[in-house]
Amino acid sequence: MLTFERQISIGSLIALAKAGGWDASSWMARATSPIPANTFPVTIDQFEIGNVWNNIPHREWLMPPLLVAKHYSMLVATGASGKSAVAITMALALLTGRQDMLGLNVVRPCKVLLINGEDGQEELVRRVRAACFHFGIGLPAVAGRLHIVGARQVAGLTFNRVQPGGAAADQSGLDRLEQLIRQTGADVVIVDPLSSFLPGGTNDGASASAVAGRLTEICVAANCAMLLVHHTSKAAQREGDNDPTAALGSAMWTNHARSVINLRRLTATEAQAIGKPPSASKDLLVLLHSKANLSRAEDAIYIELVSVELPNASPPFYPRGDSVGVATRLQPGTAVSLFTAPIDQAVIAQIAKGTPAGRPYKASGRRGQQNYRPDIAAILAPHFPQDSQAAREKLAKDLIERLIREGRLMIRNESLPRAGGGKGGGKIADILQAPHDVQTMGTGAPQGTNSISESMSAPVHGQSGPTQGGTELPLGGVGESGARETSHQRSEA
Structure with missing residues (x-):
């Protein structure tokens, strides 16, 4: 009996069989003979498109x-x-x-x-x-x-x-x-x-x-x-x-x-x-x-x-x-729907009031004594108790940017006093300012807060912020997109 250490292919096996006297002629004839037409399992007519052209079932x-x-x-x-x-x-x-x-x-x-x-x-x-x-x-x-x-x-x-x-x-x-x-x-x-x-x-x-x-x-x-x-x-x-x-x-x-x-x-x-x-x-x-x-x-x-x-x-x-x-x-809303009118009014009033030291807030929102984010986040805290302080400060930034785009807050470029006193003015900076002709809303506004009348709700330049699918897109920077009033413009007025 022959033994092989490695696997043998079917071709080698057939060759060995032939060498041993096997007659492969009848087997080869059957293997190479064409399939009779009547044994094909399907008929070609079933592939004719004309048979189904006017009988197409609806997708279910x-x-x-x-x-x-x-x-x-x-x-x-x-x-x-x-x-x-x-x-x-x-x-x-x-x-x-x-x-x-x-x-x-x-x-x-x-x-x-x-x-x-x-x-x-x-x-x-x-x-x-x-x-x-x-x-x-x-x-x-x-x-x-x-x-x-x-x-x-x-x-x-x-x-x-x-x-x-x-x-x-x-x-x-x-x-x-x-x-x-x-x-x-x-x-x-x-x-x-x-x-x-x-x-x-x-x-x-x-x-x-x-x-x-x-x-x-x-x-x-x-x-x-x-x-x-x-x-x-x-x-x-x-x-x-x-x-x-x-x-x-x-x-x-x-x-x-x-x-x-x-x-x-x-x-x-x-x-x-x-x-x-x-x-x-x-x-x-x-x-x-x-x-x-x-x-x-x-x-x-x-x-x-x-x-x-x-x-x-x-x-x-x-x-x-x-x-x-x-x-x-969930029916999606927009970023605007996060904040109610009383929240907007309280924020505008806080910007008009300024820091505890009576100084205006910087428009950049960067850290420092004139950073508006912590004070605005404090206003938002009762309305968003589950959010962290960092999340509320992010909300504060987005809210301020929206109010600027709507023309309900303005950016003014001015020279700030030197820190610690001294002669001469300080560096030029963008500060936030509530428009001068604010009106106190009759209902819903916290006592002592100032709000913008309906006539002031349109953006200063007649344009709103960019939107996509009804949702406001975040701006790259407040100073480039918001309404801006420079010292030069005020002197001309």
Whole structure:
């Protein structure tokens, strides 16, 4: 018997067989013979476009432009960013057909299968119950239409597996998923998060493509839409996660998806731009439609996480019900909406009053005895108690810049007295000044404060600050953009 220390190719094996007397002629004839035309599994007529030209079915959108039957989409976000809360609210919107919950269009009420690989069914029910409580949804609206599968509740529900040489699609687990979908009659399936069902990892491109292709086959066979909730990669967290390729692992996951939406938290500056204090940024999210194959991308959608208390108190150890985070739509405002008219009036009055030493505030807002930020931050403190002193001073700067752009404060260039006295004037500096013809408002203004009449609300030069999408953009420097009155101009007047 021949033994080989190394692997042998099929060609070498055939050559050895021939050398041993094997007649390969009949085998070669069968291998090279053409396939008979009548054994080809399809007919060419089915590819003729004329057969379907006047019979094109409408795309079966369920939540346009994000979810469509026979395809899967992806919701990509960092860990602990609220993606599960958003997925649950999306599920309830699809169940009820309501469009107000997230501002997303829902074509018709759907049956939903919610599968979670991290939370058990008990925790999932807790979160769904809190969202229903917040949106006023009763049990009759969801009973029989929402099925919940918690972590490890169905054995063998995995999409890939580890094998020598890499990962491979787990056909048994994928078949089990299809069976669940068919048994529940789900129109929409939400898998959260995808990585929990991939013990073979997310990086192997070949297995990712195989799993993604099988998931699409399941969507087609069951005529359902699927939403895969997935994590962003570490690189995306460093460099920005607004791109569809920000998803963790192989690009095949997003390549096969028809739609990808990215979810992330707002920065403190972004929160302020939509009319929220910096301290609120931890609860503010934005949905960005980064990939849209079948239609135009959806506009940015803002979401707020609110705390909802369940009616499940259990005294004496638990005198209050569980507190659960629920995702709900946020209507963005503008930076102007952060500050009420009385705040504006109090700030203008403080600028007119000057520092405790009676000196004017410098327009630069730099540190020093004539820095307006600490004094204006003190006015803002009762209105923004959750924000830090540094955040309130940042708000003070933005508020002063807006009042300058609106012409309700002015910048005057003058020579300041020397620090500590002495002959001659000091250095030339830009100082803040309230216009001379201020009027005291009848109501709402604190006692003794001065305010601008409606006729003075227009900018001095007839121009407002730059805007983008209704939100004021921060200025590079107050001295270059605000209304300015120089000593020379005053002498001419």
